Structures are given as structure tokens and as C-alpha cells.
Amino acid sequence: MGRTLRSPGHLALMAALKQARLDAGLTQTELADRLERPQSFVAKYENGERRVEVVEFVQIVRAIGCDGRAILDDVGRAEAGR
Numbered sequence: 001m002g003r004t005l006r007s008p009g010h011l012a013l014m015a016a017l018k019q020a021r022l023d024a025g026l027t028q029t030e031l032a033d034r035l036e037r038p039q040s041f042v043a044k045y046e047n048g049e050r051r052v053e054v055v056e057f058v059q060i061v062r063a064i065g066c067d068g069r070a071i072l073d074d075v076g077r078a079e080a081g082r
Contacts, residue, residue, distance in 0.1 A: 006048065012078035013071070018046045020066040034063040 021042075026044055028042040034039065044050040052060065061068035 007079070008081065009075045009079035010048070010051070012050065012075045014046055014048050016071040016074045017060060017064075020061070020064050020071065022048070024064050026063065026064065027068075029065055031060075035059060 020029070026034075028046070031038040031040045032042045045052050045056075057068065061071065
């Protein structure tokens with residue numbers, strides 16, 4: 001199991017978090033404000049420049065107001081299809 005930022009699972013996570021943000025009608029800046037982080041934090045994980053830790057994932061999905069389990073299901077399916 002590699003730690004690449006471009007694995008199928010990581011790509012699925014990036015896409016799912018970005019789509020969840022867009023579906024919630026939030027800009028990167030609005031989400032960053034909710035997270036009390038700079039906008040660049042959101043941009044970097046959405047663009048694959050940094051990984052999202054588990055605690056950060058929980059904070060992000062709560063701030064967006066989305067279903068974190070559905071996102072993890074997407075990631076799991078992407079990893080299984082490697």
C-alpha cells in the first residue's frame with residue numbers, strides 16, 4: 001500500500017470532497033472560514049498537493065454538512081477497482 005497522492009483512492013477522495021463542497025454551494029474560502037483555516041488548505045487537498053488526515057476529514061465533512069460515509073464508500077470502491 002503506497003502513500004502516493006495519485007492513488008485511485010486518493011483521487012476519489014479529492015473528487016468527492018470537492019463535489020460535496022460544490023453541492024453544498026460553498027466556495028473554498030467559505031469552507032476554509034468554517035474550518036478556521038486559510039483558503040489554501042482547501043485548495044491544496046482538493047488539488048492533491050496534500051493528504052487529508054482522518055481528524056481533518058471529520059472536520060471537513062462536518063463543515064460541509066455532507067455524509068462522510070458515502071465519501072468513504074466512494075474511496076473504497078475506487079481502491080477496490082485498482
